[in-house]
Amino acid sequence: MHRHFPQGVINTSEVESLEEAIRKIESAGGRKLQGPNQIPGVGSSAYCIDPEGNVFGIIEPIMPAK
Numbered sequence: 001m002h003r004h005f006p007q008g009v010i011n012t013s014e015v016e017s018l019e020e021a022i023r024k025i026e027s028a029g030g031r032k033l034q035g036p037n038q039i040p041g042v043g044s045s046a047y048c049i050d051p052e053g054n055v056f057g058i059i060e061p062i063m064p065a066k
Contacts (some may be wrong), residue, residue, distance in 0.1 A: 004034070005055050010047065012057030018044050021058050025050075 015021040022032050025048050033055065035046025043061035050056065 005047065007055045010055050010057050012045070012059055015058045015060055018046060018058060018060040021060075022046060022048070025058075 018036055026032070029051040030048050033047045033049050036044045037046065038044055039059075041062070043059055045057055045059040047055060047057050
């Protein structure tokens with residue numbers, strides 16, 4: 001599989017709101033690298049980078065219907 005980023009391992013954390021998480025990341029000195037991307041049947045995700053250069057993912061899952 002083609003690597004989109006030079007970092008070999010990218011940890012991903014679940015968030016309640018992708019938009020709010022991106023705002024918080026940017027206000028803390030990080031930035032969004034890619035996304036949001038829709039993953040059918042799963043949710044929305046984005047890749048970000050922190051001020052030290054570490055790439056990480058965030059995902060807002062689709063909530064199951066109640």
